[in-house]
Amino acid sequence: MDSLERISRIDRSLLSGEHYLSTLLEQAYLTEVLTAPQIEAVQMACLSVLARQTQLYNGMESSSVRVEDAEEILESVLFTIGVCLKEYGNAEDAALALIREGAEALFARGGKRIDRMLKTTKLFHAGLVRRLMETPNVFYRSTVEDGINGFFQLYRPQFGAQQIHITADYPLLHPVADLAGIEFIREYIERVDCENQFCTCFSPVTIHALLCGLPVDYRELPLNLCGPVLTAALGSVLCGKNFYSLRLSAEDLADLKEKLNGRGKSELLPLLQAAFEKMSLALSLRRRTEEYLAAALPGIAAEIENAVRTDTLSGILLMTRLPRDGYRPV
Amino acid sequence: MGFELGFLNQGLIRRQAIGEILKCNDRTARFGLELTERQAAQLVETRAFALKTAGRIEFGGGVIQKLIYAFCDSPYLMRQNYESTLHELVELFYFYKNETENRFSDDELIDFMKKAYDGPCAGSLELLAGRELYRLAENLRWCRPADFDSEAPDDEEEEDDNGFS
Numbered sequence: 252m253d254s255l256e257r258i259s260r261i262d263r264s265l266l267s268g269e270h271y272l273s274t275l276l277e278q279a280y281l282t283e284v285l286t287a288p289q290i291e292a293v294q295m296a297c298l299s300v301l302a303r304q305t306q307l308y309n310g311m312e313s314s315s316v317r318v319e320d321a322e323e324i325l326e327s328v329l330f331t332i333g334v335c336l337k338e339y340g341n342a343e344d345a346a347l348a349l350i351r352e353g354a355e356a357l358f359a360r361g362g363k364r365i366d367r368m369l370k371t372t373k374l375f376h377a378g379l380v381r382r383l384m385e386t387p388n389v390f391y392r393s394t395v396e397d398g399i400n401g402f403f404q405l406y407r408p409q410f411g412a413q414q415i416h417i418t419a420d421y422p423l424l425h426p427v428a429d430l431a432g433i434e435f436i437r438e439y440i441e442r443v444d445c446e447n448q449f450c451t452c453f454s455p456v457t458i459h460a461l462l463c464g465l466p467v468d469y470r471e472l473p474l475n476l477c478g479p480v481l482t483a484a485l486g487s488v489l490c491g492k493n494f495y496s497l498r499l500s501a502e503d504l505a506d507l508k509e510k511l512n513g514r515g516k517s518e519l520l521p522l523l524q525a526a527f528e529k530m531s532l533a534l535s536l537r538r539r540t541e542e543y544l545a546a547a548l549p550g551i552a553a554e555i556e557n558a559v560r561t562d563t564l565s566g567i568l569l570m571t572r573l574p575r576d577g578y579r580p581v
Numbered sequence: 582m583g584f585e586l587g588f589l590n591q592g593l594i595r596r597q598a599i600g601e602i603l604k605c606n607d608r609t610a611r612f613g614l615e616l617t618e619r620q621a622a623q624l625v626e627t628r629a630f631a632l633k634t635a636g637r638i639e640f641g642g643g644v645i646q647k648l649i650y651a652f653c654d655s656p657y658l659m660r661q662n663y664e665s666t667l668h669e670l671v672e673l674f675y676f677y678k679n680e681t682e683n684r685f686s687d688d689e690l691i692d693f694m695k696k697a698y699d700g701p702c703a704g705s706l707e708l709l710a711g712r713e714l715y716r717l718a719e720n721l722r723w724c725r726p727a728d729f730d731s732e733a734p735d736d737e738e739e740e741d742d743n744g745f746s
Contacts, residue, residue: 291593298597302640312686313678314643321638 260284261342268429269413271333279346289350296354300328308410323411328358330413330432334368335361365408365433372437373403379444385455388462390473394421395443402436420473424481424547445543446477452534453480453497457571461497464569479569481544482551486568488526494533498571504564511559519552591629594640598625601642602649609653614663627668631675644674644687651695657704669706670694673714680718693717693727 260282267274276293279285285293304324305316316324335357339345348357380396398417405416413431419439424446427438450458461483462469462476469476480497487494489510490503511519527548531541551567558564602621609615616624624645632639642649648670652658658666678690685693697713698704720729 294593295597298593298640302597302643305640312688313683314641314647314687315632315635315637315639318636318638321640 257341257343259341259343261346263342266342268434269431270329271336272329275333275336275342275346276349278342284343284346285350293349293354297325297328297332300332300354300358301325304328304410327408327410327412327414331361331365331408332357333361334364334412334432334434338364362408362412365412368433368437369403369406369408372433372440375437375444376400376403376440379440379447382447382451384447384451384458386458386476387470388474388476389471390421391476394419395440399436399440406433408433422473422475424475424477425543441539442543445537445540446475448537448540449534449544450477450480453484453495457495457497460571461569463572477544478547481547482554482567483569484530485523485526485551488530489522494530496571499568500570501565504568504570507568508559508562508564511555514556514559516549516552516556519556520549523548523552523555594638595622595625595629597641598628598639598643598645602645605642605646605649605653609649612653612658613660614653614658615660616664616667620664624664624667624671627671628675631672635675635679644691645671647687647691648674651691652698655695655699655704657698666706669710673706673710677714677718680714681721684721 261275261278261284265274265278276285276290280287280290301321301324304327305321306314308320308324309316332354336345336348339348376399383392383395386392394417398419398421402415402417406414412433415431415435419427421443423439423442425442427435427442430438458476458480462479465479483497483499484494486499486503486507487497490499490507492499492503511522514522524545527545531544536544554567555564558567599618599621602616602624603618606615628639628643628645645667648667652666652670674690674694678685678687681690694709694714698706698709702708702713716730717727719725720727
């Protein structure tokens with residue numbers, strides 16, 4: 252036995268990352284961790300926090316506020332308390348903390364945690380921007396550098412802790428879901444960092460040549476760059492070729508089709524996993540990056556299975572093509 | 582489930598406001614002024630109606646609490662007219678908060694109302710509404726000082742009458 256973890260009556264997997272407090276209260280009620288009067292007391296305490304926050308929002312000049320502003324501020328209050336409650340590993344303990352410690356104290360702690368996250372995320376972001384991969388895709392740098400900087404300028408956790416403000420146009424291999432505010436941005440940046448670490452193992456010219464194999468001009472489109480690189484690298488390993496070049500010929504694809512023909516996803520996945528392990532060992536990827544990229548393998552296996560069956564492997568395993576004007580460094 | 586989980590449900594907001602208004606009795610009791618729970622609830626309804634038309638919301642005791650604390654020591658406020666006066670004051674407050682284009686803070690407007698009520702209005706809500714507050718809003722619209730009185734005699738005319746050069 253490795254650890255003795257207290258069993259929680261509340262299943263943490265049923266809680267929303269974005270609306271943690273609301274879903275925690277709901278589950279606490281359904282599992283009878285908290286009674287109806289206790290939940291009402293929590294709601295009243297949250298309203299008191301909201302009352303104070305709306306006064307601060309108005310600069311202590313007015314007690315009333317527009318209904319839309321009140322809703323925003325309330326979301327911010329609930330989000331902030333939720334950030335604090337996530338620190339409790341056991342969801343039942345988190346629910347009980349609402350009674351024992353009170354909304355006011357949890358709100359204060361949540362606010363401090365958000366401030367800390369903001370500071371560390373800014374530092375992390377600054378480091379990521381310095382090592383950002385070179386690519387002519389306009390969305391990559393404009394989102395990761397300019398967009399995220401825009402978030403830091405607009406973010407006001409006191410009254411809008413749940414706000415994201417930016418659209419985060421650059422799509423990730425695994426989009427961030429069910430998070431808000433600084434939590435969303437932090438997770439987004441960390442995932443970009445994983446993708447960036449992987450992609451910077453390949454030369455910008457090689458990646459550019461690969462993505463020029465797409466039927467559209469990838470430079471002006473918000474499309475994920477990591478996915479095609481990962482798929483091409485895995486395809487190269489499966490073909491027994493040097494994966495750094497990401498280069499697959501028509502003959503390679505024909506051989507691969509023959510090799511994989513008739514294999515279902517359950518057979519393809521172990522092949523891909525073995526190829527990935529070989530590659531990640533050679534690339535010395537961080538564990539977080541390895542796990543992040545490995546999570547894409549089932550999807551890639553399904554794509555390959557379908558492509559082999561429909562003879563469209565060239566649609567997912569791109570053949571590199573350097574355009575006439577070559578590659579212009581960014 | 583026997584209750585709503587919505588945080589902004591009116592029942593909770595109402596109960597919170599009533600609770601805070603009743604706490605005011607601790608301070609106003611020494612002036613012989615107290616509100617019952619029913620009276621506090623009705624004041625909250627008056628406030629909610631006034632706020633609804635402006636698309637606004639208030640939490641806790643809010644302006645009602647501020648009015649109670651400001652006016653409780655007024656010589657013109659008695660047990661007999663306490664509740665009705667508060668209703669009028671709440672309605673006047675929100676009406677003139679709008680009429681003065683939110684240029685005054687809650688405390689500034691309440692302060693003006695109290696001074697006028699105890700002073701030139703001598704406890705008359707009609708004078709407070711129809712003269713003092715009306716004049717305040719009109720002066721603001723015409724960019725005049727808040728205490729400008731258009732009906733007051735002109736100083737220059739007085740000098741002419743007295744023959745001063």
